[in-house]
Amino acid sequence: MNTFRTDRELLRQWRRLARSQFPAICQPRPAQSHKGTFGTLGIIGGAEGMAGSVSLSAVAALHCGCGKVWLGFHQPTLPLPLLTQQPEIMLATAEHLLQRSDISAWVIGCGLGTHESAVSVLKSCLQQHNIVTLLDADALNLLAQQPDILAGRKNKHNIILTPHPGEASRLLQCSISEIQGNRNQAVCRLAAKYNAWVVLKGHQSLIASPNGQVWQNNSGNPGLATAGSGDVLAGIIGSLLAQQIPLEQAVYAGVWLHGIAADILAANEIGPIGLCAGEIAPAVRWLRNRLSETN
Ligand SMILES: NC(=O)C1=CN([C@@H]2O[C@H](COP(=O)(O)OP(=O)(O)OC[C@H]3O[C@@H](n4cnc5c(N)ncnc54)[C@H](O)[C@@H]3O)[C@@H](O)[C@H]2O)[C@@H](O)CC1
Ligand SMILES: Nc1ncnc2c1ncn2[C@@H]1O[C@H](COP(=O)(O)OP(=O)(O)O)[C@@H](O)[C@H]1O
Secondary structure, eight states: OOOOOOOHHHHHHHHHHHHHHOGGGGOOOOTTOOGGGGOEEEEEEOOTTOHHHHHHHHHHHHHTTOSEEEEEESSSSOOTHHHHHOTTSEEEEHHHHTTOSOOSEEEEOTTOOOSHHHHHHHHHHHHHOOSOEEEOHHHHHHHHHOGGGGTTOSOOTTEEEOOOHHHHHHHHTSOHHHHHHTHHHHHHHHHHHHTSEEEEOSTTOEEEOTTOOEEEOOOOOGGGOSTTHHHHHHHHHHHHHHTTOOHHHHHHHHHHHHHHHHHHHHHTTOOSTTOOGGGHHHHHHHHHHHHTOOO
8 A cells, every 4th residue: 555666766865865954754763652752733723614624634644653633623513524534533623622731733724714713713722832833724814814813922933834825925915926026035024024934835835944044945746736735734744843853854844745745646647637635645654664764
């Protein structure tokens, strides 16, 4: 199941790059490890009609190696079909999940919606918990509408924003063409405005640190331009954060793994045309295991 053909030299190059730039994701699992060793990711979003978005994030997070995943749906009752699709994932309402104190990292926003009730869920997440938190999709749309949402937050350097150009244009109140016309400047402006880590997604995603250092990712292909692919990225980065991979490496490596997975899939005749977001996770799992092999 899910074995991918890859050119040996290419795999050697990926190993070299990963071991030099993000060594923490290349470590084999210690023999004495248990599920608690690899952290618990809490994912909040999935309002009515959008349960698929957080489900994609959660499945990707498990395939990327975190120990446990909790899904908190922004719905009064749980969407039951998901229970059978991936029974490893633990389910709760957003309200209940936010009461837990055993979460190692949060991802919030995929399919969250932008109603008033979503604002209070986002505020609770940011204010009750001071651990590393990734904001995507509707969490970014809410932040664009209410920039003071982050105001009560003690530590903003453990906040990661992952806008696509449309979300970036809302956050900076400018046009998408202005963002795309100078992506480097846009990602720096976002990092400075919110004093946070920012991934400006798209072809050659850019990552800016809160102090304005920019890194460009070169993996990936237009197969990733498909519904839910950003939700998968959020799950991958969240998974690495939950595993206590240092924040900088988790963000860089998450973006890189997501892109290489799409390249592996395309080389195996899965896309780029018609690649589905749910197909990315098994390729990420395969790749992480190849990177941690000793030869
Ligand atoms: N299965 C599911 O439940 C899915 C739920 N999703 C969720 O649906 C919600 C809304 O997503 P929508 O796609 O409707 O809204 P978006 O805000 O993502 O996109 C709306 C518009 O923004 C612009 N835009 C988006 N990406 C762009 C880019 N890369 N470059 C230039 N312009 C761009 C386009 O004009 C686009 O029509 C989010 O919360 C998201 O997480 C989506 O991720 C898709 C899958
Ligand atoms: N042409 C492309 N080349 C490389 N990566 C792409 C391309 N188009 C989209 N992507 C990647 O796919 C993901 C899309 O995310 P997003 O727009 O948030 O999707 P969704 O909201 O449907 O989940 C991002 O990680 C982005 O960098």
